[in-house]
Amino acid sequence: MFRRRESVPFSFVAEADRFRSNVTPPPRTRASVSELAGRSLVGLTVVAGLVGSLLFGLPALDSGHAPAHGKQSEAAQGR
DSSP, X not given: OOOXXXXXXXXXXXXXXXXXXXXXXXXXXXXXXXXXXXXXXXXXXXXXXXXXXXXXXXXXXXXXXXXOSSOOOHHHHOO
């Protein structure tokens, strides 16, 4: 492997750890009661939609009846 002959200054990395900004971000505003109610209603609507699609989708995925292993079909009995 080749080594680099010139030194690479990493002082900027060390300075980045010590840098502190003098600008403070604005304080976070608290959510109002109506915003909290709206968020909870949206969440409940999404959950209800997923549960409803699962309840309506399961009967569609059902095959109708389980095949009986010991019985033969009518076409096979007629021969």
